[in-house]
Amino acid sequence: MGYGTLLFSILAGLAKVLFMILAFLMPVASILTWLERRQSSMMQDRLGPNRANIGPFKMWGITHFLADALKFMFKEDFVPPMAHKFLFMWAPVMAMAPALIVAAIVPFGPPLCWGQLFETGATCNQPVPLQIAHLDIGMLFYFAIASLSVYGATLAGWASHNKWAMMGGLRASSQMMSYEVTMGMAVLGSFLVYGSLEPGAIGDFQTHILNFDNYRSSWGIFSQPVGFLLFLTAAIAETKRTPFDIPEGEPEIIGYFVEYSGLRFGLFFLGEFLEIVTSSAIMITLFFGGWHWGPYIDGFLMSHLPNVAFVVVMFTLWAIKVFMFCAFQLLIRWSLPRFRSDQLMQLGWQRLLPLSIANVVATAIIVLWAQM
């Protein structure tokens, strides 16, 4: 590999990182903070936050997230006198960073043909895959990093020197440890089907929405429906949202961030929504075909648009897919009642885990049978 290629890949990687964070993750997560309140109010026959505006531009109050950020910045950054200062100050970062890091393995569009940006349907000489990190261990990386976010919650609870926060932190650790097992088992089925751990490769298998001839080329939800439900449940439990909001427990203990104020609380808040976005993106990759929308849409757009326009359109369609899935997660939150802590553990260990193992076994048998 020459220096030119190395420099090119470094620059392309940097550009992809900046694009992913500044143009997708942060805006979507910020808007979700507003959308959650507005969508839930629409479900409950209320109006919700619709007042914030920039001069005459009101736009249904979408700028509420800017107002919130501004408010957080000007609030007092209070550190309790008995708290462990260092951990207290860094816990929000530890809660938010994994959600950002995990996004590195998500493929978010078809490869960009560098040097052939305006050619239609050409074979790429220098393809730039729209995926920040092409890791062969991809999904294992996801589990490794996503499980780190439990440290944010637990350390925040411990460092606050507050009984309620401590309790919330303990609950967070027990819950996230338990559901991580189910989560891993749930995607084991997908690994067996696709024979790969790399999200980009898994996404590229699912070119057809529903293909009866080849189950591998259908979207993952059709080849792994049980796996999808299990992964979805575990992912919601990982993001610590209702019906699994035991660590936060707003009606009872407020949770591990009870002592936080100002921008540090905002980081927890934003981190939760970032987790929604990244877990949605992972689920889209595993179970909804990544950026693929079936051979007809993909093929038509590819053969009629120049490469750069094709990439932009497919990215937009992928973003819409992810956004719809985020909205679906919000819908779940505002529809379901919460579990009690022991019910949560019972569901995780006695129902979901055996079911996920059964799913793995069944998938293995079917895959083996299909190969024979």
Add this chain to the structure above:
Amino acid sequence: MAVGVKVVTRPGSLSQQMYLPAIAEGMGVTFKHFVKNFFGNLVGLRKKTDIQTIEYPEETKKYPARHRGLHRLMLRDDGQTRCVACMMCPTVCPAHCITIVPEEAPDGSIEKRPKIFEIDELRCVVCGLCAEACPCDAIRMDTLEHAKPVYKRADAILDREELLSRGAKSVAVQGGVGAFWREKVAAVPQTQPDAAVLPAGPPAGPTPVATFQRKD
């Protein structure tokens, strides 16, 4: 199992224990509400949606006709205040929010009139006793306005001019009709007073017939 713990076996079929059908049903309900309210709001058919919110500064709720609002002082036919400074209202007021300083009327047509008539809306408990006590139909609380927020406490004290600015002519005969009022009132053809004079009363309709009969 520990002592005193009673295990309740919950009945339920497999589909109930799976939660999934119930979850789907519940999400269907919330999603139906969301679609109806969201698209209704989007195309400007707010009133057709289930949202009952009144967006306060732009929209206000219509108060009922008998709502006790800000005070006002009624006027005579010649535009002067009807108040004769009889001190009934400050006497009856439980919150002591009415201040009246009487003076002699300059032209001698009436005996007394208020020089100062002030109502402290911060003290007022909106009981309506002043309007009940007034023998001259001079003070009323039928403006359907509530006390406005103010920056200074002094601004919440309504003076005579402000109270009069909301006033209107009353249909009551000043000073009463005197003896044999039933015959006199019956002799005079009753005309309907114009709308501006009437307070915002109950909705228009057939006037109720007085059923009160004195036994004398």
